[in-house]
Amino acid sequence: SLDVQYSVWLDNHTEQEAVRFxxxxxxxxxxxxxxxxxxxxxxxxxxxxxxx
Structure with missing residues (x-):
């Protein structure tokens, strides 16, 4: 599921990295x-x- 993929990505990246992305x-x-x-x-x- 897409929710799981995004959750895993967020678990492995900081909020700052997510905002930059x-x-x-x-x-x-x-x-x-x-x-x-x-x-x-x-x-x-x-x-x-x-x-x-």
């Missing part, structure tokens, strides 16, 4: 989002708020 994912998503795609921009905005 999330921030890298948000940055990669931001770089790849088409600025003309309003739905993608809205989703990215939500993800950034959740990651903050």
């Amino acid at each position: 999330i921030a890298q994912g948000v940055a990669a998503g931001e770089a790849s989002v088409d600025s003309e795609d309003a739905e993608a921009q809205q989703l990215l905005s939500l993800i950034k708020r959740l990651a903050a």
Whole structure:
């Protein structure tokens, strides 16, 4: 199950590493989002708020 995989990952990494991983994912998503795609921009905005 995915829950188990994420739990194992979190058990083996610090909170700081997890936050850095999330921030890298948000940055990669931001770089790849088409600025003309309003739905993608809205989703990215939500993800950034959740990651903050």
